[in-house]
Amino acid sequence: SQQGEEDPQALSIQEGENATMNCSYKTSINNLQWYRQNSGRGLVHLILIRSNEREKHSGRLRVTLDTSKKSSSLLITASRAADTASYFCATSIEVGGSQGNLIFGKGTKLSVKP
Amino acid sequence: GAGVSQSPRYKVAKRGQDVALRCDPISGHVSLFWYQQALGQGPEFLTYFQNEAQLDKSGLPSDRFFAERPEGSVSTLKIQRTQQEDSAVYLCASSAARGYTRSGANVLTFGAGSRLTVL
Numbered sequence: 001s002q003q004g005e006e007d008p009q010a011l012s013i014q015e016g017e018n019a020t021m022n023c024s025y026k027t028s029i030n031n032l033q034w035y036r037q038n039s040g041r042g043l044v045h046l047i048l049i050r051s052n053e054r055e056k057h058s059g060r061l062r063v064t065l066d067t068s069k070k071s072s073s074l075l076i077t078a079s080r081a082a083d084t085a086s087y088f089c090a091t092s093i094e095v096g097g098s099q100g101n102l103i104f105g106k107g108t109k110l111s112v113k114p
Numbered sequence: 115g116a117g118v119s120q121s122p123r124y125k126v127a128k129r130g131q132d133v134a135l136r137c138d139p140i141s142g143h144v145s146l147f148w149y150q151q152a153l154g155q156g157p158e159f160l161t162y163f164q165n166e167a168q169l170d171k172s173g174l175p176s177d178r179f180f181a182e183r184p185e186g187s188v189s190t191l192k193i194q195r196t197q198q199e200d201s202a203v204y205l206c207a208s209s210a211a212r213g214y215t216r217s218g219a220n221v222l223t224f225g226a227g228s229r230l231t232v233l
Contacts, residue, residue, distance in 0.1 A: 035224075
């Protein structure tokens with residue numbers, strides 16, 4: 001079963017535009033991460049936000065977290081064709097007071113046209 | 115090594131055959147995870163090792179799936195009597211953190227995956 005659900009499932013934009021992807025989850029979390037996957041490759045960690053943080057930046061990436069709504073968003077500013085990939089949110093839930101394994105959503109497929 | 119290495123990258127098996135997928139994690143990484151990713155889906159958790167101990171195998175879909183990490187480094191995922199629904203990409207990931215403790219966020223480094231096609 002998957003904890004997170006990304007929205008939209010697919011997103012197509014022009015180079016230079018901003019891309020926003022959303023993630024909703026079901027249970028209380030310890031932290032939330034975003035990963036990127038190029039076609040035919042493994043996942044690459046992008047950014048982690050802890051449950052007591054509301055916003056985090058890394059280069060052209062901005063992540064927000066709203067624990068009351070159980071949702072997160074990933075914003076990629078000034079997109080480039082090289083940003084074309086699938087993006088997944090992953091939640092780490094508490095299991096008996098400890099962090100459990102990462103549970104991934106179904107992903108958003110981003111296409112950036114040059 | 116510099117990254118997580120998986121082999122083979124591609125495997126075609128006839129239904130009923132046994133397959134073995136290998137994962138070489140980053141040297142010194144304590145935690146090792148196996149995930150299954152169906153086409154167009156996100157990775158689904160299979161099993162977790164902390165060193166050589168398999169602490170969680172709750173995601174293994176049936177008793178045909180077996181994983182081991184005997185010396186706490188290289189891991190093998192074995193699928194017996196493969197069936198068509200086993201066709202997927204099998205991803206291995208490792209982490210320096212002890213994935214089931216509070217001692218640090220479990221940021222995972224993934225391998226490129228082994229794509230299994232069962233005919």
